[in-house]
Amino acid sequence: MSQPVLPTPRGDGSLLLRRIGIDTLQESVVYMHADCHVCRSEGFEAQARVEVHLNGRAIIATLNVVDPGLLAVDEAGLSNSAWRALNAAAGDRATVSHAPALDSMSQVRAKIYGNRLDAPAFDAIVADVAAGRYPDIHIAAFLSACAGGRMNVQETIALTRAMVAAGERIDWGRAPIADKHCVGGLPGNRTTPIVVAIVAAAGLTMPKTSSRAITSPAGTADVMETLTRVDLDVTAMRRVVEREGGCLVWGGALTLSPADDVLIRVERPLDLDSDAQLVASVLSKKIAAGATHALIDIPVGPTAKVRSDEDFLRLQRLIEQVADANGLNLRVLRTHGGQPVGRGIGPALEAHDVLAVLRGAAHAPVDLRMRALALAAHLLEFCGHSRPGQGQSEAWRLLDSGAAWAKFQAICEAQGGLREPALAPLREPVLAASAGYVAAIDNRRLARVAKLAGAPSAAAAGLELHVRLGDDVEAGQPLFTLHAQAPGELAYARRYHDAHPAIALEGHPA
Amino acid sequence: MSQPVLPTPRGDGSLLLRRIGIDTLQESVVYMHADCHVCRSEGFEAQARVEVHLNGRAIIATLNVVDPGLLAVDEAGLSNSAWRALNAAAGDRATVSHAPALDSMSQVRAKIYGNRLDAPAFDAIVADVAAGRYPDIHIAAFLSACAGGRMNVQETIALTRAMVAAGERIDWGRAPIADKHCVGGLPGNRTTPIVVAIVAAAGLTMPKTSSRAITSPAGTADVMETLTRVDLDVTAMRRVVEREGGCLVWGGALTLSPADDVLIRVERPLDLDSDAQLVASVLSKKIAAGATHALIDIPVGPTAKVRSDEDFLRLQRLIEQVADANGLNLRVLRTHGGQPVGRGIGPALEAHDVLAVLRGAAHAPVDLRMRALALAAHLLEFCGHSRPGQGQSEAWRLLDSGAAWAKFQAICEAQGGLREPALAPLREPVLAASAGYVAAIDNRRLARVAKLAGAPSAAAAGLELHVRLGDDVEAGQPLFTLHAQAPGELAYARRYHDAHPAIALEGHPA
Structure with a gap:
């Protein structure tokens, strides 16, 4: 076999970028030739964490070393996600260096070893996580270290603030701004689209951002995506809210609490949810989205996420304390968590249930309707729209008159058009x-x-x-x-x- | 652009394997075409965990979905490590299915949530880890959940036994079988090769297996690899020990406590070491290697791994209890841990120090020599070779007479030849x-x-x-x-x- 002639490296040490066409999901991978001059001079090895620089942008990526054939020695291949993150174009040349030392990991280790972390520690960790500097195993270690009751109230407050600070924060310039969240664990409990429709129909402002599923078969964003566009940016979201008073968008497309999305990506395969992460995740999104009044629905049942009075009270107390420390008005509602809500479990199947309730269909699941009405009633009173004791009748009126359905259609139209959810083959x-x-x-x-x-x-x-x-x-x-x-x-x-x-x-x- | 004609899938649903030439280190990755019939019919997505079956072997791998061009639709590409693990050859066809559900992960979650685990739980986790069924983030979660004093003695005993049970166990058919271990944290503290040389020169049996570095710049296996071959299998190791009474091999090439190597691979980038993992790791290797008498050197100092009397006593007690529960005779030696030992830090640099001590060179580092002599003296007495109080003079004699150096050379020759370690350019x-x-x-x-x-x-x-x-x-x-x-x-x-x-x-x- 003849020796290949190695191209002379460019004086600036740059490498020609190639979109190698490998989908590694959100993980950024850079592929480099084993004989690449940068690999050699920097002493890179397979699975090393490296920093790729292009036009003032930089991403941290995992290095996969490739045998001759797949790439030339002066090329660097990028996974699809790395290509997108760098905003690379054909012909671009990038430089690759060692990833900077991850100093905040010493704080994660301190937490694993059972120490308390202070606010600057969480700020440092969360900033590194949000910037994509944490490999997945380091995120898994951080999540595990914070789970199982190992975070106290002060730490949860610090984590929540750090997560808010790591992203954008919307100021709506008015109050009240309503929000709600269900702690989950009940498959099919898709009240949010119905509550937003009722509350916005009442003339209140409810700019709802939702997550995709963490450990469940569907998140509200997954369900809404079967009905309309949910990946709106902050500008588009503002436009929808200014026009309709409400929206139902995916939080992950916004830059609100961006660390949360990174953490959730690792939480999901680990099937891990802890009180502190849950509270920080939920409240950081609410605070960053500009909410002033938040209603938290916590279903309690033997196989729900919260299973006992004790767990409920602990979570309630924590979420109230963290909200209070952040100036957020918050109420917790305990609901029955003994069985799934509605009929469908899964994005499109739950969307069908939501549509049936909003349309007042004869076959609409009664339990989903009743839960949504109760939550909407509380919010109407909490935000001062209805007097105490009057929320329930007002919520029924808005739903049964078709006002909520009209508002829901208008919101979906503003987000990009309402469509019928699919049916599985x-x-x-x-x-x-x-x-x-x-x-x-x-x-x-x-x-x-x-x-x-x-x-x-x-x-x-x-x-x-x-x-x-x-x-x-x-x-x-x-x-x-x-x-x-x-x-x-x-x-x-x-x-x-x-x-x-x-x-x-x-x-x-x- | 014309539509490509998709080949008809084979009736058995198999895919042609291709060694795609990507080095992902130990992580197994399988690359499949987005339009591949298996991807479609199984509903695979990027980063899914899949099982690849070939000739009765099966590995769990992470799926990367590739764009058209890199692979044909009826091909599955394998990373270099996956290719090796499957023992694949050109032209082989494999089937790919969903990875089986990882039931033992519910035990890891229980541990994260602060519960105690019993022996069957550790058996299940360790068996899955040893079989490569745990993705790295799950291993990271397990390690973090077990760190920071969250394992009690019974759990550490159960983990140690599970780790021994997951691999081979050598029976030498005689006693005593000497072993030693240093808990580490002191750079350059490379006494092991010197101790083995002295103890084997005394006619005792010391089949030493060592690890590569976990969080340090060099493990004993890394150091020995600059001097001779260390990746011996059990048969080759037995041959060396039967001939010379001692060996200095890498534990990772053997099938002794194989889960340990998998755990270490994730511990290393996390820079994480916990008492329980440490004890289980050290003792499972010793027990599986057939040791009957083990001496544990624990340096204590402000920046060593063990920093205080309290930490030392806790670790000493734990290691003694776990050894006792497994019928292993064990002594713990507390040594000074205030500064590095010898001059070199790094595999070859430490090997130079070891050679200088063994050769009795004038420039040999005195501290390394004295530490090795003290450890050897203890082992000689502990194993009954020297009477109490006589070990020290016997160890000096064996080292200063050149007997230990001769034995060291003989061991290296038996392992594949002694070479001079390199010098950095x-x-x-x-x-x-x-x-x-x-x-x-x-x-x-x-x-x-x-x-x-x-x-x-x-x-x-x-x-x-x-x-x-x-x-x-x-x-x-x-x-x-x-x-x-x-x-x-x-x-x-x-x-x-x-x-x-x-x-x-x-x-x-x-």
Whole structure:
């Protein structure tokens, strides 16, 4: 084999960028030739963290070293996400150097070792996280160190402030600005679009930003995305809110609390949620979005995220203290968390439920409607629109008159147009093996089944629940219907449920 | 642009494997075409964890989705490590499926939430880790959850046993089998090769397996690799030990406590070491290697790994309890940890120090010699070779007579031949800015400087220390000399030390 002639490196040590066409999701990867002069002179090895500089921008990326053939020695390949993050164009030349030492990691280690962190420590960590300087394993270590009750109130306040400070903060120039959040754990509990429609129809301002799913089969942003555009920037969001009084957008496309999105990306595969991260995540987004009045819905139930009175009270106290320290008016509402809400679990399936409630359809799930009305009623009173005790009747009036539905359509039109959510091509009922009554529904297992069926990334995937607690069921009657976009996922969800049934039947012995 | 004609998928759903030529270190990556029928039917997305099956072998890999051009739709590309792990050959066809659900992760979450884990939980986690089923972020979460004093004695015993059970265990068919370990934190403290040489020269059996660096600039395996082959398998190791009574091999090439190597790979970039992981790591290797008598050297000092009496006593107690529960005879030796040992810090530089002591060279570092003699003396008595009080003179005799040096050469010859360690091409002295005496040496910063200079992956890199605590220094006198193999690394180490000086001078004010 003849030796390849190595091109002379450019005097500035730069490398020609190539979009190598590999999708590594959000992780930035740079591919360099093993004989590349930069690799050699800098002493880079595979998996090293390097900094790529182009036109005043810089990103931190993981290095993959490639064998001859894939790249020339004076080229640097970029993963699709790295190419986007650098805003690179064909013919661009970049320089690559060692990533700067991650000084704030010593604070993460201090936290792992059980020490308390102060505000400057959280500021340093969160700024590095928001700037993409933390590799995923370091983020995983930080999240684990802060979980399991290891953050006190002062630390949670400091983390929340650091997360607000790391991004943009919207000032609406008026008050009240309403917001709501549900702590989750109840599949299908998609009240937010209905509440925003009612509250905005009442003339209040409710600029709602939502997240995508963290550990659940759908987040409000995933659901709304099956109905309209949700990836609005701050300018577009402002335009919608100024016109309609409300919006339902994805927080991740904004630059509000950007560290939160990075943390969530690692929390998701770890299936990890802690009180402190939860409170900091929720409140930093609310504060950055300019909210003055926030209502927090916390469902409590044996398989919900919050399972006991004790857990509820601890979380309530923490969230109130952190809100108070940040000048945010906040009320916590405890709701029943014994079973999923509505029928659908998964982005499009939940969107169908939301539309049914807003349209006043005969088949609309009553529990979803009642929950949304209760939350809207509280917000109407909390924000001073309705007098105490009058919120409930006002919320009913706005929903049943069609005012909320009209407002919802107007908001979706302003965000880019309302569309009907899709229906999955593959559907398969899961039948009761015996007769009985529904004694328990395991929210977590049901959520897992919906996720294995493809939700939330396959928007039409998930499941449609046909029974509720206490229902009588015949043998062979469908308990729920699996929806999937790919046969592999359908089979995978099915197999998991066969081994881990989510619905317990009792009584009616044969 | 014309539509490409997609090849018809094979009936068995298999994909043609291609060694794509990307080095991702130990992380297995599989590259698949976005339009690949398997991707589509299984609903795979970028960064999904998938299982690749070939000829009865299976590996878990991370999926990177590639744009058209790099691969055909019926091909699956493998990273170099995945190709090796699957033992793939050109023309092989593999099937790819969803990775099985990682059930043991619920135990890791329980640990993060502050619960105690029982033996079956550790067995399940460690078996999955050893089999490569844990993504790195999950390993990072597990390590963080177990750090900071969150493991009690029973859990540490269970973790240690699980780590032993996950791999091979050598039975030498005789006793005593000597072993030693230094808990580390002292750069340059490379006593092991000298101790093995003395103990084996005394006719005892000491089959020493060592690790590569975890958070330090060099592990004993890194140092020994600059002198001879260290990647022996169990059969080759047995041959060396039966012939010479001792060996100095890398534990990672054996299948002794294989989970340890996986954990260490993530511990290293996190720069994380916890008592429980440390004890489980050290003792699982010793037990699996068949040791009956182990001596543990724990240096204590303000910037060593163990910094206080309290920390020392806690670690001593834990290591003794876990050894006892496993039937291992163990003694702990507390040593001074105020400054580095010897002159060199970095694999080859430390090897030079070891050779100087063994050869009885005039310039051999006295502190390294004295420490090695003390440890050897303890082992000789502990294993019953010398009577109490006689170990010291026996150790001196074996070293000064040349018997230990002869044994060391014989061991290296048996392992594949003794060679002289390399010398780095780039060297730069770091000078004292002012006159004074050496009041403090920060082991951690000095280790960091050596690592930034390229150690341990660049074997000749590191630093050579010219001063010791209490030394008088003139302005402009060299404190240490940086050694590097690449200019970028030399500059990087230099920059870090300029910002974070490791050696404090006091007195002699101008």
